[in-house]
Amino acid sequence: MCSYILEKTKLHGSAKGPSGWMRVDTANVYYDHPYHAPLDHALAMDFICEADGARERVAVEISRESALDLIEAIKAALASGDAAHAIPVHTKMPRACATLVASENEVASLF
């Protein structure tokens, strides 16, 4: 398409990049001509850390069908994981990077 259309979502986690493990805070997602995958169009995801300058990335280019399958696999994995860990499905987990600060008493009160 050569559309320049790009979806951006903030996230919290790590990815293994060209220099080893790195924190990631953003995913750039787009559906366009890939760089490497032998496809006409591909769903591409770049996991980067904008806070660290976004100089490295973990990149994925997959077919549209693979992307839809991946979405379902992620949902299934989360559902089974939530069930295994007895997490209510309505519980909201932190989505973006956050720093949690608590006193010793506050931490102790959790147990």
Added chain:
Amino acid sequence: MTYPGLIAETVAFQGHNGDKGEAYYARPTGMGKVPGVVMIHHLPGWDEWICEATRKLAHHGFAVITPHLYFREGPGSPDDVGARVRAAGGVADEQVIGDVKAAAAYLRAQPNSNGKIGTIGYCSGGRHAFLAACRAPELDALVDCWGGNVIVDDPKALNAKRPIAPIDLADKINCPILGLFGNDDENPTADQVNRTEAVLKKLGKDYTFHRYDGAGHAFFNTTRISYRPEQAADGWTKVFAFLHKHLG
């Protein structure tokens, strides 16, 4: 014909605003003065296929330079640099035009130059080539290979980096034009190709369009499932003939 030997290498060139960048430069050996071509890569970036295409044109008797239009976002591998450029909304048209003009000047300054310079681009590079021909009167030939967004139907697609639809500058083109398109392409659609042709016809431009059935976007690209060998072979033959005719 006897195919020439080649020299192909990455060279430094001064782009828009004198910025120092890199380009892939291939030229035949032992042929004396040859015409030059500035090749423009597609949106994903300065990739292996564009370097192959650079050598292919050189193999047919042209000195070809393909500037890395994203070099300012480096250092880094071309794919990573391309991803950064995409995340930033692409490169500005003005900058690309400056880089193409600078690349043309590089070719013209070489001792092997016959003084004639054309441009060819693929996909977004086809649009850039069209735009460069509008803004760089020193170019002697334009080949637009399925350039999308030459006609802009959605005004929201125009922004600070791409402020004007190239078709609105078409009256400035002073060189002959070759256009290659796949009839199954989504950008440009067959209707957009027809409308582009109608504008060029109305303006009295020297143009030749070829439309291919059974082909969509990027049908030259051997690394994609969109590759169509028969249409690509015919298209390349038309490119070589057109450039030899107009660049000598």
